[in-house]
Amino acid sequence: MRRIVYLSFLGASPSSTFTLARQHWATEEHIRASGISSFTFLRMSLYMDFIPSMVSPEGVIAGPADGGRHDHDRRSDDDGHRGPSSHDGHDGQTYDLTGRESFTLAEAAQEMSRLTGKPIVFRDETLEEAYASRAGYGAPDWEVEGCVTSYEAIGAGELALITDSVRRVTGHEPTTLSGYVSAHPESLAHVAAAG
Numbered sequence: 001m002r003r004i005v006y007l008s009f010l011g012a013s014p015s016s017t018f019t020l021a022r023q024h025w026a027t028e029e030h031i032r033a034s035g036i037s038s039f040t041f042l043r044m045s046l047y048m049d050f051i052p053s054m055v056s057p058e059g060v061i062a063g064p065a066d067g068g069r070h071d072h073d074r075r076s077d078d079d080g081h082r083g084p085s086s087h088d089g090h091d092g093q094t095y096d097l098t099g100r101e102s103f104t105l106a107e108a109a110q111e112m113s114r115l116t117g118k119p120i121v122f123r124d125e126t127l128e129e130a131y132a133s134r135a136g137y138g139a140p141d142w143e144v145e146g147c148v149t150s151y152e153a154i155g156a157g158e159l160a161l162i163t164d165s166v167r168r169v170t171g172h173e174p175t176t177l178s179g180y181v182s183a184h185p186e187s188l189a190h191v192a193a194a195g
Contacts, residue, residue: 002036002038003036003038003039003040003091004039004040005039005040005042006028006031006040006041007042007044008024008025008027008028008041008042008043008044008094009021009024009044010044010045010096010097010098010159010161011043011096011153011158011159011161012024012025012028012043013025014026016153016158017149017152017156017158018146018149018152018153018158018159019142019145019146019149020149028041028094037091037092038091038092039091039092040090040091040092040095041093041094041095042097042169043095043096045070045071045072045073045097045098045099045159046070046072046150046159047073047074048072048073048074048099048175048177048180049074049184049187050072051072051112051177051180052112052181052184052187052188053187054105055109055112055120055188055190055191056191057191057192058191058192059113059118059119059120059121059191059192060120060121060122060123061105061120061122061123062122062123062124062130062133063105063124063125063130063148063150063151063154064124064125064126064127064129064130064148064152064155065104065105065122065124065151065152065154066154067104067106068104068155068156068157068159068160069102069103069104069154069157069159069160070102070104070105070154071099071100071101071102071103071159071160071161071162072099072177073097073098073099073166073174073175074099074174074175074180090169095163095165095168095169096163096165097163097165097169097174098161098162098163098165098166098174099166099175099176099177100162100166100173100174100176101176102160103177104122106121106122108177109121109122111177111178111181112177112181112188115178115181115182116185116188116191117193117194118188118191118192118193118194119194120188120191125151127148127152130148131148134147134148
């Protein structure tokens with residue numbers, strides 16, 4: 001039997017602030033309309049290992065996220081590599097796979113700073129500042145827009161959802177930010193030490 005397990009994005013809809021979440025919604029709709037009856041959508045949030053990469057070498061997370069709360073899950077937590085089996089009641093289901101805690105980027109910066117001893121801070125940007133600061137990346141426009149609108153979605157509260165779906169689908173609890181950074185100190189090796 002043909003079966004699709006699609007790795008989508010949290011809150012995927014045609015009105016999502018995060019532009020790539022809109023594209024994930026369109027893909028979900030295409031799958032639904034395809035006639036394939038056996039499918040499961042795993043809607044992930046931003047990945048946990050993405051948080052340390054948001055920190056510049058100078059120790060700054062900058063983006064138009066305001067004080068919005070969000071969660072992250074770890075790539076291995078989503079069980080997307082295997083996917084649910086076709087005999088376990090997951091057909092036709094959509095799972096919002098999230099971490100078990102939500103936090104602001106300022107709180108994330110403070111926690112990463114505490115764990116590493118490196119000065120890390122969050123600086124809120126306006127949309128104009130965010131686009132201007134990323135103009136020199138050399139990335140295509142759609143990618144820059146995706147980057148900026150991911151922060152904007154955090155600020156809008158669209159990524160603050162917390163569910164128990166990781167535990168229900170995989171049988172284990174998702175990793176916390178402190179747990180991830182403690183287990184992967186190299187994830188912040190690019191950040192300059194205090195001094």
